[in-house]
Amino acid sequence: MQRAIEYAVLFLVMVILQVFLFSRVGFSIYLHPLPYVAFIVLLPMEIAPVALLGLGLLTGLTMDFFMATAGINTISTLFVSFCRPTLLNLLAGKDEVRDGGIPNVNRLGFKKFIRYAGVMSFLLCASFFMLESLSWKYFHITALRIVLSWAVTLLLVYLCQRLFSVNRKKS
Numbered sequence: 001m002q003r004a005i006e007y008a009v010l011f012l013v014m015v016i017l018q019v020f021l022f023s024r025v026g027f028s029i030y031l032h033p034l035p036y037v038a039f040i041v042l043l044p045m046e047i048a049p050v051a052l053l054g055l056g057l058l059t060g061l062t063m064d065f066f067m068a069t070a071g072i073n074t075i076s077t078l079f080v081s082f083c084r085p086t087l088l089n090l091l092a093g094k095d096e097v098r099d100g101g102i103p104n105v106n107r108l109g110f111k112k113f114i115r116y117a118g119v120m121s122f123l124l125c126a127s128f129f130m131l132e133s134l135s136w137k138y139f140h141i142t143a144l145r146i147v148l149s150w151a152v153t154l155l156l157v158y159l160c161q162r163l164f165s166v167n168r169k170k171s
Helices: 002-022 037-041 049-067 072-092 094-099 110-133 139-164
Strands: none
Touching: 002 037, 002 049, 002 139, 037 049, 037 072, 037 110, 037 139, 049 072, 072 094, 072 110, 110 139
16 A cells, blocks of 8 residues: 555656646757656556556556647557566566566666666657657657657656665665
């Protein structure tokens, strides 16, 4: 029960940060961080695939509702949620996934976590910005937006992970 409350708080914090801070502050036309992916990244490794997709759908729909993005967040978040179990097996290792717990630096180590969170963040940013542009005409601008937003998103996911896993060892 305590874990469910912690994840509900994490969800609310990510929604509030994304909607009221990162979507409203105009850093640059090329920089649009999407740190709400931290909610999907930090879900327990042993979560059922149906629950993972359901939480991904809920996250995407919430972001689309508040940001008026017409389904882009929902599609991107569902795509990332769908890819997550495979990415965890490939990047963290099947033994780590089988043991369960929260995929954080304490459990996976710095390199594995950064690879895992980096790929998840990149997939979200790439799908989001490609769906947003819906054209190959300005691919170089879209690619620049993906890379810059991905780098800032990864940094924010890492910081969120550090805050979320305070006082936890191997959980």
